[in-house]
Amino acid sequence: MSKSTLCKTIRQHNKEPVPKENMEKLQEIADDYNKIRNYVYKRYGGIGSLKKLYPGYTIQNEMTISGIREQMEMPSVYFHLAVLDAIKDIKNQWIRTKSRILKLIGQNEGLSKEEKHYLRFLLKVSNAFIAVLNQEPVDNLPDEIQKQYDKIVQQVDWERMNRYLCRQVRKYHIKLHTSVVEGFPLTERAYRYGEHGIYISIKEKRKRIFIPLTDGNQYKTRIYMKLCPEQERVEIIAPVNVAVHIHEDYINQVGVSLGMNVMLTTDSGHKYGEDLGKYQMEYTEWMRKQTWSYQQNRSDNPGRKKYRAGKRSYEEKLHSYINQELNRFLRIEKPGIVYMPRLPKPQAGGKNRKINYYATLWQRGYIRKRLIWKCREQSVEVAEVIGKDISSECSRCGMICQKQKEIFSCQFCGYSTEEKTNAAQNAKKRGEGGGKLNQDHKNNP
Numbered sequence: 001m002s003k004s005t006l007c008k009t010i011r012q013h014n015k016e017p018v019p020k021e022n023m024e025k026l027q028e029i030a031d032d033y034n035k036i037r038n039y040v041y042k043r044y045g046g047i048g049s050l051k052k053l054y055p056g057y058t059i060q061n062e063m064t065i066s067g068i069r070e071q072m073e074m075p076s077v078y079f080h081l082a083v084l085d086a087i088k089d090i091k092n093q094w095i096r097t098k099s100r101i102l103k104l105i106g107q108n109e110g111l112s113k114e115e116k117h118y119l120r121f122l123l124k125v126s127n128a129f130i131a132v133l134n135q136e137p138v139d140n141l142p143d144e145i146q147k148q149y150d151k152i153v154q155q156v157d158w159e160r161m162n163r164y165l166c167r168q169v170r171k172y173h174i175k176l177h178t179s180v181v182e183g184f185p186l187t188e189r190a191y192r193y194g195e196h197g198i199y200i201s202i203k204e205k206r207k208r209i210f211i212p213l214t215d216g217n218q219y220k221t222r223i224y225m226k227l228c229p230e231q232e233r234v235e236i237i238a239p240v241n242v243a244v245h246i247h248e249d250y251i252n253q254v255g256v257s258l259g260m261n262v263m264l265t266t267d268s269g270h271k272y273g274e275d276l277g278k279y280q281m282e283y284t285e286w287m288r289k290q291t292w293s294y295q296q297n298r299s300d301n302p303g304r305k306k307y308r309a310g311k312r313s314y315e316e317k318l319h320s321y322i323n324q325e326l327n328r329f330l331r332i333e334k335p336g337i338v339y340m341p342r343l344p345k346p347q348a349g350g351k352n353r354k355i356n357y358y359a360t361l362w363q364r365g366y367i368r369k370r371l372i373w374k375c376r377e378q379s380v381e382v383a384e385v386i387g388k389d390i391s392s393e394c395s396r397c398g399m400i401c402q403k404q405k406e407i408f409s410c411q412f413c414g415y416s417t418e419e420k421t422n423a424a425q426n427a428k429k430r431g432e433g434g435g436k437l438n439q440d441h442k443n444n445p
């Protein structure tokens with residue numbers, strides 16, 4: 001049962017270290033992709049090429065006949081993507097330049113109302129903007145718009161205004177250039193899944209590189225290959241549309257409280273992720289040892305690799321546990337809405353280094369993000385509530401009590417329950433009472 005879809009970013013990883021010669025071939029593609037992009041930026045990023053940007057076929061054609069692809073011996077599947085991406089980047093760059101100038105015009109007290117109106121018109125009407133920047137007459141706009149132009153141009157010293165606009169563009173329009181080569185995109189024509197891995201087209205004709213993957217998922221969209229040569233690792237990033245599940249029986253209102261030892265406690269005292277503390281402890285202990293030996297052997301490369309691999313493995317274990325327990329939470333509690341206290345702002349200064357260190361390892365942000373995401377996938381609403389005093393307020397009588405450890409017992413009405421359960425009950429109470437902050441989470445995992 002699915003109604004709508006969510007766009008989700010999925011990552012795939014190589015199962016074995018990527019051999020050096022294969023990594024070099026992948027880097028070659030990334031370098032070429034980047035070279036082409038920079039070439040397009042340089043050749044078409046300026047004022048003179050504005051006319052060619054929309055709709056952009058001209059640039060594609062010119063690039064195709066330029067012979068540069070053949071010169072570089074670049075597979076066309078990568079070449080065309082690089083050109084298209086670069087055109088998109090240039091268009092975005094122009095949008096940024098225009099909006100920056102628009103803002104400056106608004107702030108400029110030296111300009112009259114009519115002058116501002118004239119300049120805004122030029123920035124809004126693409127063909128007028130292009131003509132003015134290229135010192136050409138503005139005379140080929142659609143009838144209605146041309147009439148508007150003919151009227152407002154008479155109200156200002158247009159020559160002065162055009163010079164002003166050109167000056168601003170020269171000042172603020174920075175030509176793009178990228179020097180960071182992180183990876184490259186691929187369309188379906190450049191890859192094929194199979195044999196529990198992925199085949200990637202490379203520069204050598206009809207040859208492909210095979211990368212075994214940790215999962216057997218296959219995608220059919222444009223994907224991105226991120227390269228981490230130092231770690232002999234690649235990451236495949238795929239945006240996929242996932243169906244949102246709608247459960248008729250998910251109707252409960254559930255307040256939750258997140259914690260460091262027990263991941264999640266509900267208002268009825270149910271616990272999920274009770275082993276989180278244990279996992280954390282192991283990880284922390286390991287980190288502490290590693291940090292020490294890491295500092296002893298700074299120049300030791302294999303040691304570093306081992307450290308990174310170890311860290312990743314601990315984190316993966318932790319994350320898979322968190323996800324599994326969150327799934328269990330949704331399955332059992334069947335919430336229609338989840339009330340969750342908002343995160344307190346990070347404390348300035350950091351009173352206690354040890355606690356801060358532990359808290360960074362504690363995947364608090366990760367747990368929240370995953371909870372929000374998983375709720376969205378199951379079309380469960382998440383509402384954040386004000387977190388102030390949530391663990392010291394009595395959920396029965398509403399009085400603020402002194403903070404106590406583990407067991408909350410109210411000095412006023414005598415109510416007694418686990419501290420986390422009390423906090424979750426408050427979350428629910430605040431949520432139902434209209435203390436919701438925001439419900440529209442746009443977080444991506």
Ligand SMILES: [Zn+2]
Pocket residue numbers: 394395396397398399410411412413414415
């Ligand atoms: Zn009370």
